[in-house]
Amino acid sequence: MSRRRARGPAAGRREVGYVDHFRQRVLQDAIAEALPGYWRRRADTFAAVRNNRCDEVATACRRHAALIERTGLAADVLAELVDELDEAAR
Helix, strand or coil: CCCCCCCCHHHHHHHHHHHHHHHHHHHHHHHHHCCHHHHHHHHHHHHHHCCHHHHHHHHHHHHHHHHHHHHCHHHHHHHHHHHHHHHHHC
């Protein structure tokens, strides 16, 4: 049985709602990835596997967190992303 797609104004509103929700989730993920804590948690997850490749990835994640802390990237990126997220929520 094939399902027909709804047409008309209601379908358009659903698509706009989906796109708005998707945009908001992408921005939320970008904010999370701009924070050192995100990379430390990823490092802990990889380290828990306890094999050489995952240990290498864990080290890279920790280095990335340290880089973000040293360069202040989080503050600059975060400010821009929060502005975008506010706009997406309107």
